[in-house]
Amino acid sequence: MKLQVEIAGKSFKNPVTTASGTFGSGAEYEAFVDLAALGAVTTKGVANVPWAGNPTPRLAETCSGMLNAVGLQNPGIDLFCKRDIPHLKEKGASIIVNVCGRTIADYVEVVERLSDEPVDLLEINVSCPNVKAGGIAFGQNPDALFEITKEIKKKARQPVVMKLSPNVTDITEMARAAEAAGSDALSLINTITGMKIDIHRRRLLLANGTGGLSGPAIHPVAVRMVYQVHKACSLPIIGMGGISTGEDAIEMMMAGASMVAVGTANFHNPGATMDVLEGIKSYMEAYNIVDIHEIIGCI
Amino acid sequence: MKLQVEIAGKSFKNPVTTASGTFGSGAEYEAFVDLAALGAVTTKGVANVPWAGNPTPRLAETCSGMLNAVGLQNPGIDLFCKRDIPHLKEKGASIIVNVCGRTIADYVEVVERLSDEPVDLLEINVSCPNVKAGGIAFGQNPDALFEITKEIKKKARQPVVMKLSPNVTDITEMARAAEAAGSDALSLINTITGMKIDIHRRRLLLANGTGGLSGPAIHPVAVRMVYQVHKACSLPIIGMGGISTGEDAIEMMMAGASMVAVGTANFHNPGATMDVLEGIKSYMEAYNIVDIHEIIGCI
Amino acid sequence: MNPVKEKAVIISQKRIAEGIFDMSLRCPGAASLAEPGQFLNLYCRNETRLLPRPISICGIDKEKGNLRLVYRVAGAGTKEFSELKTGDILDLMGPLGHGFTIKDKPAILIGGGIGIPPMLELARAISGRKTCVLGYRDEPFLLEEFAKIAPVAVASEDGMTGVKGTVIDAIREKKVEGGIIYACGPMPMLKAVADYAARQGIEAQISLEERMACGIGACLGCICQTKEKNHHTNVNNSRVCKDGPVFDAKEVVFP
Amino acid sequence: MNPVKEKAVIISQKRIAEGIFDMSLRCPGAASLAEPGQFLNLYCRNETRLLPRPISICGIDKEKGNLRLVYRVAGAGTKEFSELKTGDILDLMGPLGHGFTIKDKPAILIGGGIGIPPMLELARAISGRKTCVLGYRDEPFLLEEFAKIAPVAVASEDGMTGVKGTVIDAIREKKVEGGIIYACGPMPMLKAVADYAARQGIEAQISLEERMACGIGACLGCICQTKEKNHHTNVNNSRVCKDGPVFDAKEVVFP
Ligand SMILES: Cc1cc2nc3c(=O)[nH]c(=O)nc-3n(C[C@H](O)[C@H](O)[C@H](O)COP(=O)(O)OP(=O)(O)OC[C@H]3O[C@@H](n4cnc5c(N)ncnc54)[C@H](O)[C@@H]3O)c2cc1C
Ligand SMILES: Cc1cc2nc3c(=O)[nH]c(=O)nc-3n(C[C@H](O)[C@H](O)[C@H](O)COP(=O)(O)OP(=O)(O)OC[C@H]3O[C@@H](n4cnc5c(N)ncnc54)[C@H](O)[C@@H]3O)c2cc1C
Ligand SMILES: Cc1cc2nc3c(=O)[nH]c(=O)nc-3n(C[C@H](O)[C@H](O)[C@H](O)COP(=O)(O)O)c2cc1C
Ligand SMILES: Cc1cc2nc3c(=O)[nH]c(=O)nc-3n(C[C@H](O)[C@H](O)[C@H](O)COP(=O)(O)O)c2cc1C
Numbered sequence A, B: 001m002k003l004q005v006e007i008a009g010k011s012f013k014n015p016v017t018t019a020s021g022t023f024g025s026g027a028e029y030e031a032f033v034d035l036a037a038l039g040a041v042t043t044k045g046v047a048n049v050p051w052a053g054n055p056t057p058r059l060a061e062t063c064s065g066m067l068n069a070v071g072l073q074n075p076g077i078d079l080f081c082k083r084d085i086p087h088l089k090e091k092g093a094s095i096i097v098n099v100c101g102r103t104i105a106d107y108v109e110v111v112e113r114l115s116d117e118p119v120d121l122l123e124i125n126v127s128c129p130n131v132k133a134g135g136i137a138f139g140q141n142p143d144a145l146f147e148i149t150k151e152i153k154k155k156a157r158q159p160v161v162m163k164l165s166p167n168v169t170d171i172t173e174m175a176r177a178a179e180a181a182g183s184d185a186l187s188l189i190n191t192i193t194g195m196k197i198d199i200h201r202r203r204l205l206l207a208n209g210t211g212g213l214s215g216p217a218i219h220p221v222a223v224r225m226v227y228q229v230h231k232a233c234s235l236p237i238i239g240m241g242g243i244s245t246g247e248d249a250i251e252m253m254m255a256g257a258s259m260v261a262v263g264t265a266n267f268h269n270p271g272a273t274m275d276v277l278e279g280i281k282s283y284m285e286a287y288n289i290v291d292i293h294e295i296i297g298c299i
Numbered sequence C, D: 001m002n003p004v005k006e007k008a009v010i011i012s013q014k015r016i017a018e019g020i021f022d023m024s025l026r027c028p029g030a031a032s033l034a035e036p037g038q039f040l041n042l043y044c045r046n047e048t049r050l051l052p053r054p055i056s057i058c059g060i061d062k063e064k065g066n067l068r069l070v071y072r073v074a075g076a077g078t079k080e081f082s083e084l085k086t087g088d089i090l091d092l093m094g095p096l097g098h099g100f101t102i103k104d105k106p107a108i109l110i111g112g113g114i115g116i117p118p119m120l121e122l123a124r125a126i127s128g129r130k131t132c133v134l135g136y137r138d139e140p141f142l143l144e145e146f147a148k149i150a151p152v153a154v155a156s157e158d159g160m161t162g163v164k165g166t167v168i169d170a171i172r173e174k175k176v177e178g179g180i181i182y183a184c185g186p187m188p189m190l191k192a193v194a195d196y197a198a199r200q201g202i203e204a205q206i207s208l209e210e211r212m213a214c215g216i217g218a219c220l221g222c223i224c225q226t227k228e229k230n231h232h233t234n235v236n237n238s239r240v241c242k243d244g245p246v247f248d249a250k251e252v253v254f255p
């Protein structure tokens, strides 16, 4: 059975990675998952300097979903390169680094800093809804997305994967802007902006007001967007949004994803990534599929 | 306990109505619900002429949600006026008529046809994602929304409630366009576009390809949009999206809705509207709230 | 008659073939109204599954207030039902839809696969001459019960039981005759039955299946196309849950 | 020590006060590693609820492989747990977090409301001189068990049990003395305890609460602000689930 997939010339032993921000830098999950058995570990968004993120409460539960407003807390690129990359390499993991920033210069700085690091892909988070300045605008405006993609591409030594926000009228317009600017692949979807109110205390539950909705609740929206983007442009796709079983992953791959990321499911089941991988294998066995490429975008 | 609310000068005995398309024209639910006990019955979208809608399958289940692609099948305004309005009136129900169309002229025709009918509000569905021609464009483009709202307002004898689509980058832009064009109230949210793939048959599950996601899964998105719209403009709001308990309704009203609509929940529980109403009352009792207005937009 | 929403008590449940379960429920409200060809909406306990599952009524015992369902585990919802034990509670709504209309003519009852169960109660209800034609993919079920009520012709895809082939093959081979057909089964079978009945010039009442949400005619999710305009919908679509699930085969436009 | 994911068996469960439940679990893996002040993540059966519920360990029996939890029904998840019966299975992960660090000094153990349970196992684990100060809103629970282990001072908001007022009122009125404070309870209480300890010039270890997702330090959902930069996060935030839940009160910036 061939599980190996390629994204922008980089090859991964299987199509299962982690959704940025839900898996730390991998170390936290080592008690449950052999990091080397994953297609790749996608790390929490990292900026040029440390960010403290939003005040708490940062989390809320919703029906078959959750809201987060972590606000991209991160230790900054220096500590990340010194501590997290070597650790992941030591464990034998392939690495996708998720990059965040407030300005184009911030992003470019991080990307340049990663030039000589053993990183497979750069996933650029222009879509986090929890950052008030910068961030969100890039992901919701095709011109801004084009601009930032172009600047990042000028400096990036590794392939660039622009991560798209679902909070747009037309996701294909965004995908085409990223493609036109030279993005090597796309990753989608980030969280959908939501809100929860504590009706007993009569106040917004999250300190940030709004948060990003993730989990099985958003899976049908993610599948739709991956499908639309796959039809609208020719870049490879890392698909995510509510994947918690092998079947969810197969669905996402049929819609057009070459690789899938498991996010919120890790919180419910720390071994979710491995369960998804096993589920993909079972499906392939049941249907006599010898190469995972037979199902990618097969619809 | 005062449950009575007003929308655009029309008064309703309580804030609970039905979400268009989930409750037929009311008659189907009479075994379970006294229609006169509802704030109002909102009827299935009706066009100037009968529509056959989409092929089947039209429905799919998702995690805490469902997709529908009914495609606005409806018997046309003539039969609707002859049969459904008199029946609802006989049962003592207040009536909100949901109007759909392919062109502005279609909508205006329906609205004119309703001029002398005993209808409380006209809810204009410019947001159904299942109609390929016309419909969707109005709901995703502020200029088109302004235009259609203005034309409808010219002819409408009853207050006009524009129903907004959540499939937009900025819901407040849409709300302001509708307000500027003279809409008397707003209703939100319609369904979020989603997709499901039958991985065993390797095909899109819905005949239409995409469908509209509704149910508890989308509640946090609906609350967020109602909150944003409530802050961004001064029109009264009918809030909907995943409401299945009194607490969900209270949350929506705190976010800014003057009235709430129960949709998908009716399928799981045909008495859902009454359960929501009872839940609202229990909450008010528990917190000694004498007038429902104390909680509308209280956040 | 208005359907009722009821908390049914599981009286018994057993597996009668690979993946096929036979469940009896105490639900006096629904049972008192039930007729052959109608169905129930069963609600899942798992709250991530919002939509009720429509299952045809396979047996009616009005005196005891019991209904019997025979169903195949097709996905997560039916899997959940199959794990219920005697004494467990199952929320349901029913009876729903418009069942078979029994006519005073020699009857051919045709059931295919999981469309076989509803024919059992119908067979009991028809007092006149009748022959049952049952088509299985492989392992047969309910066969003995049918055999007690009426002559039975059997077809199976694998040829292990009865005629190898379809129910139409069995009708031909066994020279089954009658003045009316009642049928339930997969769409291709129903289409073949409709064609057969048309050629024979006899009436066929067929029971259709479609994905449903409300089950009571409100959501318009479950339509089938019809040759004539439906008086309620005012278009050439009928609601399987309300106008059906049983239709005159001549009315239906097959997809 | 790595936490384990385990299917625990409910050994017993009883209601010990209005809305407060006392549950014993067989979970040898987690029990063998558990220390006072650590917590477990309990998973809900209802699949609409994705996030695990963090509950502090109230009792540890390493020999039997049992853990004891005492919790308040606060919402749908804890309600679900309260309905579990002996023999039922509960998925959990643990032990999680960094518990209390027992120092060889006369101890004051302070518990407020549903922060009281974790102090019980700590009281057992401290062999030296100790006094417990327990603050209730109204109905007391676990009081007798504490009384068997150490002298207890009680405060209650309604004044029905012990001193009317807060745990600080009880400490003052009962002249409780010690060289270190261990505390768990609501934020305002912990803030008062921190201030009290600072004024007394003694160490206070306080156990914090925050909404959690992963429970193992990965998601950064559950932070508290700290005066110093945390070595892991590289900002002035520590993770309550991993760096805590027990912190030196001097480190914490109260919101
Ligand atoms: C009028 C009617 C009578 C039926 N009678 C029987 C019966 O007596 N015995 C029996 O075994 N089956 C019967 N079915 C089919 C049965 O409803 C489905 O097998 C069942 O709903 C599958 O649910 P699931 O959760 O196991 O599968 P899933 O595939 O997980 O279900 C997902 C969704 O799709 C719907 N769905 C899936 N398959 C079907 C289907 N074939 N028809 C309608 N909806 C479907 C489900 O209701 C649910 O909403 C009947 C269907 C209809 C419409
Ligand atoms: C480290 C730690 C130890 C705890 N120990 C105990 C204990 O021993 N006994 C006890 O009764 N309670 C304890 N709590 C609080 C307990 O976790 C919550 O009461 C519980 O999660 C509520 O879940 P629910 O589904 O009943 O409520 P809901 O309000 O329906 O929960 C919704 C979501 O909010 C979270 N949440 C709600 N309240 C809290 C809270 N106070 N703290 C953290 N998350 C919350 C839930 O985990 C869930 O994700 C502890 C909390 C933490 C962080
Ligand atoms: C707690 C949390 C933190 C996240 N942090 C990031 C982040 O740093 N960068 C990013 O691009 N996406 C982030 N995301 C979004 C996820 O990577 C993913 O796109 C989204 O959650 C949808 O996948 P899921 O439904 O499987 O969780 C975060 C999501 C969660 C739940
Ligand atoms: C089966 C179905 C049919 C619908 N038909 C219409 C319609 O005709 N017109 C309309 O404006 N909205 C229609 N909607 C959208 C609902 O009115 C509502 O906006 C949406 O479902 C969100 O609410 P809910 O989550 O409570 O269902 C339909 C929804 C469903 C599920």
Ligand code: FES
Pocket (backbone or CB within 6 Å): C211, C212, C213, C214, C215, C216, C217, C218, C219, C220, C221, C222, C223, C239, C240, C241, C242
């Ligand atoms: S299921 Fe709603 S109309 Fe048939």
Ligand code: FES
Pocket (backbone or CB within 6 Å): D211, D212, D213, D214, D215, D216, D217, D218, D219, D220, D221, D222, D223, D239, D240, D241, D242
């Ligand atoms: S709960 Fe995830 S870091 Fe603490």
